[in-house]
Amino acid sequence: MTSAIAWESLVEGQGPEPWTVGPITLTDVVRYQGASGDFNPIHHDVDFAQASGFTRPLVVGMYQAGVLNTYATNWLGPENVRRTKVRWKTPLFPGDLITCSGKVARKYEANGERCVDVELVCTNQAGAVAVEGAMSFVVP
C-alpha cells in the first residue's frame, strides 16, 4: 500500500489476488452508517426495509464500494486515484461474504503522465456481481 508500484510490473489483464471480506454483519452496516452519516433506515430497520419491498435490511451500497476502493488503493495508492466509477448491480445483505477482484484494463500515457485504468468487481458468495467498478490511476 502506497508503495511505488513499478509501471513495468503492471500487465493488462492481470491484477492482485482477490480479497474476501465478511460475512458482513448488521453491526458492520450500522458502523458504516455512523461513519458516513447515511442513516437511511432501509439499512437497519426491518419493518422499513420490508415496507420498501425488501425481505430485510440491505447493506449500504457505499460500504461495498468502500471495500472495493480499499482493495484498489492498497494496490495502486490512494494518492494516485484520478477517477472512480461504481455501478450497483445486486444488493447485499447481512451474512453475505464479499470478494473483490481487479485487473489492469489499459496502460497508456496522457498529458505526460503514465496512466492505468483498472476494472474491478465485487461479488457475493454465490458469485453474483454486487458492484462493478472502474478506476483510473496515474503511476509515478
Place this chain on the structure above:
Amino acid sequence: MSEPLPDEVKGWIDQVRYEEEPEFEVEKGYVYSSCSSTQNGNPLFWDEAVAREITGGLMTPPTMMSVWFRPHHWAPGRTKQRLPLQIHFDLKERLELPEAVMTDNEVIFYAPIRPGDHLRAHQVLRSVSDLKQTKLGLGRFWVIDVEYFNQDGTMVGKEIYTGLGYRRGNR
C-alpha cells in the same frame, strides 16, 4: 409512457443550485471511522509522517467526498430536516416518484481533500429521462453533478450520480 417532463423540472437542468457549506470541517475522526469500517489501513489516512512524505499531509479516502455534506439529523435551532443531495428529493416529489435508488456513482478527483479543509459544494441537474419501464417499476433516470471546492476556491472533485426514481409495479 410519454408523460412530458414538467416545465419546472426542465428549468432546473444545467442550473447551479443548493450551494452549501458543511456543518463541520474535514476531520480525522470521521476518516478513522470510515477507514475502520472498510478495513482500510493505508498510512496516507492514518500516519501523518508517511503521508507528509508522500503527499504533503494526511488525505481522506476518495469515497468520502460526499460525507462532509451529510447533515446531522438534528441540530440546535433547526426547524426543518436538511437532506443531502436535495435535487434528488426534489425530483422524487415533483415527479411523484416515491421510490428511488442510486444506480451509478462516478467521482473525478482534481486535488486531495485533507483534514482541516473547509469545503463548499453545489448541485447541478444534468438530465432527466423519459418514463421507462424497469424491473423495479415505472420511472425516470436522472443525472446529478455535485461539484466540490476547497477554501482556496480550487475544485477538488466532482461526483456524478445516476438515480432512478420510480413507482413500484406498473402504476
